[in-house]
Amino acid sequence: MIYLxxxxxxxxxxxVIEVMVDAMKQGGNPSSxxxxxxxxxxxxxxxxxxxxxxxxxRSQMIVFTSGGTEANNMALLSSDRxxxxxxxxxxxxxxxxSSRFQGKVDVINVDENGVIDIDDLSKALEEGGAxxxxxILFANNETGVLQEIVKIAEVAHAAGALLHIDAIQAxxxxxxxxxxxxxxxxSLSSHKIGGPQGVGALVALEKLxxxxxxxxxxxxxxxxxxxxxxxxxxxxxxAVSMVPQSLEKMADLEIWRNEVEEKIFDHTxxxxxxxxxxxxxxxxxxxxxxxxxxxTQVMNFDLENICVSAGSACSSGKVKSSHVxxxxxxxxxxxxxxxxxxxxxxSKKTDGDRFVECWLKQYxxxxxx
Amino acid sequence: xxxxxxxYLDYQATTPLDERVLEALMPYLTTHFGNPHSVEHSFGWxxxxxxxxxxxxxxxIVGAKPEEIIFTSGATESNNIAIKGSAYAxxxxxxxxxxxxxxxxxxxxxxxxxxxxxxxxxxxxxNTDGLIDLNELEIAISEKTSLVSVMAVNNEIGVLxxxxxIGKICRAKGVLFHTxxxxxxxxxxxxxxxxxxxxxxxxxxxxxxxxGIGALYxxxxxxxxxxFDGGGQEQGLRSGTLSxxxxxxxxxxxxxxxxxxxxxxxxxSKLLWQKLTSNLDCxxxxxxxxxxxLGNLNLTFKGVKSDLLVADLKNIAISTGSACSSAKAKSSxxxxxxxxxxxxxxxxxxxxxGRMTTIEDVDxxxxxxxxxxxxxx
Numbered sequence: 001m002i003y004l005x006x007x008x009x010x011x012x013x014x015x016v017i018e019v020m021v022d023a024m025k026q027g028g029n030p031s032s033x034x035x036x037x038x039x040x041x042x043x044x045x046x047x048x049x050x051x052x053x054x055x056x057x058r059s060q061m062i063v064f065t066s067g068g069t070e071a072n073n074m075a076l077l078s079s080d081r082x083x084x085x086x087x088x089x090x091x092x093x094x095x096x097x098s099s100r101f102q103g104k105v106d107v108i109n110v111d112e113n114g115v116i117d118i119d120d121l122s123k124a125l126e127e128g129g130a131x132x133x134x135x136i137l138f139a140n141n142e143t144g145v146l147q148e149i150v151k152i153a154e155v156a157h158a159a160g161a162l163l164h165i166d167a168i169q170a171x172x173x174x175x176x177x178x179x180x181x182x183x184x185x186x187s188l189s190s191h192k193i194g195g196p197q198g199v200g201a202l203v204a205l206e207k208l209x210x211x212x213x214x215x216x217x218x219x220x221x222x223x224x225x226x227x228x229x230x231x232x233x234x235x236x237x238x239a240v241s242m243v244p245q246s247l248e249k250m251a252d253l254e255i256w257r258n259e260v261e262e263k264i265f266d267h268t269x270x271x272x273x274x275x276x277x278x279x280x281x282x283x284x285x286x287x288x289x290x291x292x293x294x295x296t297q298v299m300n301f302d303l304e305n306i307c308v309s310a311g312s313a314c315s316s317g318k319v320k321s322s323h324v325x326x327x328x329x330x331x332x333x334x335x336x337x338x339x340x341x342x343x344x345x346x347s348k349k350t351d352g353d354r355f356v357e358c359w360l361k362q363y364x365x366x367x368x369x
Numbered sequence: 370x371x372x373x374x375x376x377y378l379d380y381q382a383t384t385p386l387d388e389r390v391l392e393a394l395m396p397y398l399t400t401h402f403g404n405p406h407s408v409e410h411s412f413g414w415x416x417x418x419x420x421x422x423x424x425x426x427x428x429x430i431v432g433a434k435p436e437e438i439i440f441t442s443g444a445t446e447s448n449n450i451a452i453k454g455s456a457y458a459x460x461x462x463x464x465x466x467x468x469x470x471x472x473x474x475x476x477x478x479x480x481x482x483x484x485x486x487x488x489x490x491x492x493x494x495x496n497t498d499g500l501i502d503l504n505e506l507e508i509a510i511s512e513k514t515s516l517v518s519v520m521a522v523n524n525e526i527g528v529l530x531x532x533x534x535i536g537k538i539c540r541a542k543g544v545l546f547h548t549x550x551x552x553x554x555x556x557x558x559x560x561x562x563x564x565x566x567x568x569x570x571x572x573x574x575x576x577x578x579x580x581g582i583g584a585l586y587x588x589x590x591x592x593x594x595x596x597f598d599g600g601g602q603e604q605g606l607r608s609g610t611l612s613x614x615x616x617x618x619x620x621x622x623x624x625x626x627x628x629x630x631x632x633x634x635x636x637x638s639k640l641l642w643q644k645l646t647s648n649l650d651c652x653x654x655x656x657x658x659x660x661x662x663l664g665n666l667n668l669t670f671k672g673v674k675s676d677l678l679v680a681d682l683k684n685i686a687i688s689t690g691s692a693c694s695s696a697k698a699k700s701s702x703x704x705x706x707x708x709x710x711x712x713x714x715x716x717x718x719x720x721x722x723g724r725m726t727t728i729e730d731v732d733x734x735x736x737x738x739x740x741x742x743x744x745x746x
Binding site: 009012022027036198 | 385386404410448475480580596611614652686
């Protein structure tokens with residue numbers, strides 16, 4: 001079985017499993033003051049400090065959550081601002097959270113490459129900047145297209161706005177330096193980088209009044225209730241500690257991904273790679289195959305033991321075309337016949353070769369030459 | 370037999386992970402790593418099938434149907450969804466919530482947030498047994514009441530409320546009945562149908578399962594609004610990628626829970642109680658002696674400062690109250706509601722006995738506690 005759906009979820013790294021099993025066996029509630037509780041607490045705090053070091057923030061800025069979706073929702077809840085500016089290619093979690101945002105919501109449209117125009121943001125911030133939170137997806141989960149966060153942060157801050165970024169797909173694929181990016185809040189998830197599912201984090205500057213939906217016994221310095229998922233948190237930190245290895249691997253993945261696209265491009269006509277013209281994640285390709293529905297493609301890949309997806313996993317149960325593609329090209333034909341392949345830490349070069357082989361086979365079946 | 374020190378007697382704070390649970394969930398960390406929401410390939414299907422089997426096991430232990438169970442990140446989140454979700458779903462037609470003074474902090478935090486938002490809340494008293502007065506409950510329910518939330522087994526004092534009668538009253542009055550059963554599942558018999566329970570919170574790590582997972586039973590067609598939004602997983606009630614490993618873990622924990630623990634825990638609890646009372650005059654049990662889960666003994670040692678006692682009891686992991694607040698050194702509002710004086714509260718500890726506790730543990734702990742208490746008297 002060839003797994004090329006790392007943007008949906010990644011297999012857990014063996015080193016991470018080791019750390020998790022240790023933490024599960026150790027046990028203890030980190031809020032208990034006895035030895036066993038303190039042991040659990042120390043596992044959790046050392047995990048927090050590892051993550052802080054790796055992404056360059058202070059430990060106390062990290063609030064552990066049940067995952068990226070909760071972190072994104074928390075960020076919007078915690079802003080204390082009356083207006084939200086976001087884009088039309090956000091992840092479902094921010095899209096749905098913005099629909100319940102208490103205040104005005106303005107959406108900036110991306111261009112045909114999936115990138116927002118910074119001038120559009122400036123203009124939108126001309127009035128009421130100080131009342132605004134800007135929430136931007138750093139790396140798009142479907143296309144991998146990257147937004148220019150440093151510039152966005154400058155513009156947002158010049159206008160007095162807050163900036164939240166969803167860095168869930170970007171982590172471990174491009175360098176993440178919280179301080180250098182200049183955002184005020186950032187969402188992270190563990191299971192996209194070889195850590196376990198069920199853990200994520202919201203990183204927020206200390207001055208922000210972080211609020212949670214999950215109120216309880218005052219855990220996470222009062223910012224998020226509930227007994228912490230120690231094994232999950234320890235596993236998450238281990239995966240984050242392996243970001244340098246992941247980034248090193250990305251250099252290979254980028255070459256393999258580019259080869260995949262070149263081979264497809266060379267042997268066919270009409271194939272498209274969404275976001276190819278701009279900066280995007282090195283591991284993902286969003287490929288359009290003319291005249292073959294994405295569901296059909298995905299099924300055919302599955303018959304060949306290759307796992308890919310027709311879009312984001314969250315919505316892949318629902319048969320609807322991708323809002324991301326629609327935002328980029330407004331062409332239903334492309335939206336309905338595009339699939340996503342994404343490499344990750346355990347991918348091999350031959351995985352890409354098999355993908356191309358199978359892709360071309362399907363293409364040729366439809367477009368007999 | 371050599372004892373493993375420190376002896377863990379804090380089963381209400383958290384329980385050790387059962388080895389069988391670890392074994393069951395391991396494959397979902399290693400080879401079956403799929404995203405259960407990926408419907409397009411077999412990794413996703415496999416993960417989804419495991420999640421659904423786990424859902425069935427959780428449903429079985431409380432007498433629910435699988436489609437009435439949603440997975441959450443833990444009982445705290447479950448309680449938050451249950452209370453805020455049902456309150457807002459019934460608002461503004463109904464704006465009144467009833468709960469109890471001795472509820473878990475996360476329940477109280479949730480209802481306080483509703484109070485701030487303009488809801489009215491009635492906090493029922495508990496009697497010296499730790500139980501609510503059913504008449505007081507009945508009188509408190511008005512046509513504005515949407516929800517009654519009463520914990521099944523109290524986390525600090527272990528008393529078991531009369532869920533049957535509460536359920537009957539709520540059903541007759543047409544209000545929703547939520548129970549926080551984090552400390553009760555697998556420890557006392559529960560049946561959501563017979564007990565007329567509409568919403569129930571379940572925890573993984575209190576029943577020898579993993580941390581970071583809980584469940585919420587929601588009776589079919591009960592109106593609830595989710596806390597947060599996203600991909601619309603769990604019937605739209607709880608968005609976010611599920612962890613198949615954690616789901617399998619709580620499922621296995623539910624499958625194991627129940628029968629095998631009850632006799633063991635009761636026997637050890639009675640032994641400990643008998644040893645302590647026959648050697649110490651100053652000890653008393655907080656809360657009802659019969660309407661309780663015996664794995665929880667909340668004791669007052671009159672004349673002994675419990676923080677000094679806990680500090681002396683280095684070889685035993687016990688606590689003075691709930692883990693959430695034990696780090697904050699606040700005195701227990703549960704014991705206060707029970708009618709204990711400040712002095713008595715400051716002389717109380719909670720001892721939790723569970724599946725992995727041995728008779729040797731209890732023997733050692735009893736002697737050790739007796740010795741330390743006598744030193745402090």
